[in-house]
Amino acid sequence: MDIQKQIATVWPQLHAMAEPAFQEVRTAKFVADRLRELGYTVEENVGGTTAVVGVLDSGRPGPTVAVRSDMDCLLFKQEDGSEKAIHACGHDAHMTVALAVAQLVKEQGLPCGRVKLLFQPAEEIGKGALVLLEAGALDDVQYALGYHVMPKDMARSGQIIPQINWTACTLIEGEIRGLAAHGSQPHLGINAIDVGTAIVNAVNALHSNPLLGGSVKTTRFIGGAGSLNAICDKVSIGFDLRSTSNAEMLVLRQKVADIVTNTAKLYGAEGESHIVGTCPAAEADPSLLALTKEVIVDVLGTQGLLPAANITVGEDFNFFKQEKPELKTASLGIGCDLEPRLHDPEMHFDHAALEPAVKVLAQLTLKLLQNA
Structure with missing residues (x-):
């Protein structure tokens, strides 16, 4: 799999179809179609919303590992009073990573269990994760992996934070x-x-x-x-x-x-x-944090591993753990030289830095299944 080619092909399309919370209609169709092409079983309109769930089943008993991506964008007021939809929080990058992970784990093969790709709407208004929970999308999940592109002052390209402790x-x-x-x-x-x-x-x-x-x-x-x-x-x-x-x-x-x-x-x-x-605030699982660090070092070397980081921003991924305490979760921070800041309409980042994130998440997913 040529990960960089995948990123260069997928990201521009997702970036161009930016849609706000619960209106991610074209975005949802795009990811659903792509998952089907990869051989995933796909459920659309999850919970009566734009949420999409893709499942890859090995056919052998084992745990279910979920990789979660958000889909919505932000709205910015223009000089003429109109609103413009812009992916200024990196959710286009998150979807690009998730789709690449979906392809990579499919190509490498699952040793057992299942992989679930969760594409959730409405992260920006803190309601999308609850939709997936209420729809039962996490009922059979033992591990949930989340991630977010991070500002340059927190992580540079080629670096990954193993756990973001969201507030x-x-x-x-x-x-x-x-x-x-x-x-x-x-x-x-x-x-x-x-x-x-x-x-x-x-x-x-x-x-x-x-x-x-x-x-x-x-x-x-x-x-x-x-x-x-x-x-x-x-x-x-x-x-x-x-x-x-x-x-x-x-x-x-x-x-x-x-x-x-x-x-x-x-x-x-x-x-x-x-x-x-x-x-809710993040509640990291110590054993999963240790494995996440191990995988980051394996992919990027010791220079690519940063310490766990505290951040004063909220993230609705944390509802998963709050509503299902037995769930083991990790929330990684992807360094990609992001400037000037998140939620800025001029936000931009190093697309090449998404490749190591894809490799880390795919390897972490497979290791969780191998260790089951």
Whole structure:
């Protein structure tokens, strides 16, 4: 198999058909058609969405190893007000790698068990992994391998991080409802801006264990769109929560919800909040991490192996482990001289660096089956 030729052929096509969350129709058809060409059994529209699952069965008893790729892109506002779909997070690269891995393990042959290729939608909004879980796509899986192209300051071309310790993140949206009044009679109203300010101050006073990296930031405060001499009766407020601990994240969520509700009540207003999106923190499996390091060194040499890395970004791949604790997972970081940064419409990377990632993931998949 000429991996570089495969990358040069597949990546431009996927990059050109960028589609946002749950709208990956052409993308899903592309990967499904390619998997069928390789001899995989393919299920489309998994969970009633654009998700695609491809299975290669050796016909011999053994574990199932899943290789997961996300499919969606990001939307960017243009000068004319329109939105442009761009693969600025590397999901086109992820799909390219997954399809190459699918071909490589097929050519090398499975010693036993099965390989599953999971192409999930909607990673950018944190909902795609849950679709696969709810549809039962992980029910028979013992090992799940995820990966992500990484910025240049974290990994260079020819380097791979064996485990990315993604951070738990939660986005919360709240609404404060006060009572409108004329500015000359503030005692007859309940100023939602005052209430919202008190909530922000209370949230800023939250302190968590510094070793867990917990933080809560107010990221939205909208209110007072009416006349300047009117008491504001409604405020929209938003928060970003982060922690390296899933347990601490649950505590932070509850504290923010309580602050919104109870502070509003103290002022005679009404406050409610709801979670807009969430991703759990990574929970790596030590035995799988050791094997991943071994394979990286085997493919790239010791100079290609980087230490496990912590990152303050969320990744919904981690729902797999949270919802199925017995699952053994690895989340690799692919060095590819990516610049200037993820989620930048001008993001670009070294395509040649995808080849070692393909080899590492294919070899890791086969070793997991060989060691069964």
